[in-house]
Amino acid sequence: MWQKILQNSSFFLSLLQFDCDLAEQYRGAGCSCGGKLHSARYERQPRGGPDDLPIEFNMRESFCCAEEGCRRRTTPPSLRFLGRRVYLGAVVVLVSAMLHGITEKRAKAIREFVGVNQQTLERWREWWQENFTRTQLWKGVRARFVPAVDSSKLPASLLERFGEPTKPEALLAVLRLLTPLTAGSNCAMAISPPA
Numbered sequence: 760m761w762q763k764i765l766q767n768s769s770f771f772l773s774l775l776q777f778d779c780d781l782a783e784q785y786r787g788a789g790c791s792c793g794g795k796l797h798s799a800r801y802e803r804q805p806r807g808g809p810d811d812l813p814i815e816f817n818m819r820e821s822f823c824c825a826e827e828g829c830r831r832r833t834t835p836p837s838l839r840f841l842g843r844r845v846y847l848g849a850v851v852v853l854v855s856a857m858l859h860g861i862t863e864k865r866a867k868a869i870r871e872f873v874g875v876n877q878q879t880l881e882r883w884r885e886w887w888q889e890n891f892t893r894t895q896l897w898k899g900v901r902a903r904f905v906p907a908v909d910s911s912k913l914p915a916s917l918l919e920r921f922g923e924p925t926k927p928e929a930l931l932a933v934l935r936l937l938t939p940l941t942a943g944s945n946c947a948m949a950i951s952p953p954a
């Protein structure tokens with residue numbers, strides 16, 4: 760059942776742990792100017808995950824250079840947040856994947872369970888087909904798969920390469936693969952992720 764994973768708090772908490780580890784690596788590396796990074800994390804209000812996650816889960820890790828005259832912001836990649844979308848990355852991936860070959864009945868179940876409206880689902884579908892497929896990331900990633908992943912069926916076709924699509928392992932693998940799109944450099948902005 761695809762719903763199960765979206766209610767699996769320990770899955771989402773493991774994503775938080777990965778994000779904290781990633782953030783520590785970024786902090787350790789410092790700013791490109793050589794300055795130290797100070798925490799400048801901010802709160803988000805992600806939708807679509809379990810209700811019982813701690814407030815910590817909503818905090819987006821981010822840093823600000825401590826150097827006077829630089830102050831550059833560094834936002835590390837994330838397994839939780841996919842660009843500026845309000846829905847969690849896991850929700851965007853899994854729900855978009857479930858839309859392939861979907862019946863009206865299942866579409867309704869998805870809308871009711873996750874609270875995503877039809878318009879948002881359409882935007883996600885468009886993003887996978889028209890924006891994601893044009894990214895450098897996808898061009899690099901698709902070359903790794905033989906036979907090729909059917910880009911007209913993304914992200915379902917990608918998820919199934921990592922095992923049973925509704926299992927945490929497959930979803931985690933796809934989220935990991937997408938992390939270059941989630942960092943707060945201009946790459947996430949360049950592909951204009953929809954809200």
Ligand SMILES: [Zn+2]
Binds near residue numbers: 794824825830
């Ligand atoms: Zn700096």
